Amino acid sequence: MLPAAPMTLALIGLLTGVVIGTTGMGGGALLTPLLVLGLGVDPRVAVSSDVVLSLLIKPIGVGVHAAHGTVRRDIVKWLAAGSVPSAFIGSMMFHKLGIGDGATRPIQTVIGIALMIAAGAQLLKIMAKPSASTFAMPVRPLITFVIGLLGGTLVGLTSVGSGSLMLVLLAWTYPSLTSAELVGTDLAQAVPLVGAAALGHIIFGNPSYGLVTWLLLGAVPGVIVGSRFSTRTPDRVIRPIIGTILATTGLKLIGAF
Numbered sequence: 001m002l003p004a005a006p007m008t009l010a011l012i013g014l015l016t017g018v019v020i021g022t023t024g025m026g027g028g029a030l031l032t033p034l035l036v037l038g039l040g041v042d043p044r045v046a047v048s049s050d051v052v053l054s055l056l057i058k059p060i061g062v063g064v065h066a067a068h069g070t071v072r073r074d075i076v077k078w079l080a081a082g083s084v085p086s087a088f089i090g091s092m093m094f095h096k097l098g099i100g101d102g103a104t105r106p107i108q109t110v111i112g113i114a115l116m117i118a119a120g121a122q123l124l125k126i127m128a129k130p131s132a133s134t135f136a137m138p139v140r141p142l143i144t145f146v147i148g149l150l151g152g153t154l155v156g157l158t159s160v161g162s163g164s165l166m167l168v169l170l171a172w173t174y175p176s177l178t179s180a181e182l183v184g185t186d187l188a189q190a191v192p193l194v195g196a197a198a199l200g201h202i203i204f205g206n207p208s209y210g211l212v213t214w215l216l217l218g219a220v221p222g223v224i225v226g227s228r229f230s231t232r233t234p235d236r237v238i239r240p241i242i243g244t245i246l247a248t249t250g251l252k253l254i255g256a257f
Helices: 006-023 027-039 043-067 073-096 101-126 141-158 164-173 179-204 209-232 235-253
Strands: none
Touching: 006 027, 006 043, 006 179, 006 209, 006 235, 027 043, 027 235, 043 073, 043 179, 043 209, 073 141, 073 179, 101 164, 101 235, 141 164, 141 179, 164 179, 164 235, 179 209, 179 235
16 A cells, blocks of 8 residues: 555655755655655665665666766776675665664764765855866775775665765765766766665565655656756755755754754
């Protein structure tokens, strides 16, 4: 049984898709809380369904960004090396070891604080000179691999991290990336990461495919619109949006509302 009317789910999917396409965030940070707190979906079903939905829509956003040349493939390679195995293991632990909200709450609190700090950094950058492309900047293999390892584990355990936390860590590691490059690279690294996590949730969890289907109806056009917007919009517009979503997500994760 669906937790809400099909069109309501499609509208939620549309909102999620637009946010993911525009900022690279919005899966575990936005959709899971909406499903659990707004619609009363069981947290385990919400996490599993969210991860499966992300797997289906994020490649669409990547396609749009790749067409505009805003994906750092060398960074994505090292991130995936760490995130793919850790995401699968994390999702297996989530279900096999019975990890619930009580166990993941401290992790979510730490993530929330980090996101609020990052939100402040994003807003400060608005007052700085516009970012220049760093496609000539060499990749930092070790730290990039560790970011993937950390992000993959957190996504598997909580469904939060493939967009919000990973985007923050990428911004700190490669501070001169433009917003479009940051979002495009973050979306691209999220595809193999979420794929590994989704496999774990499909095998060990219980995603609701009816729920995913109706969310997908709105999420597909949403992620296309959001991705096109982010590739064509200057940093001075995108950075406040990213900062606002990071701050809101951080406040939610620490239990402020």
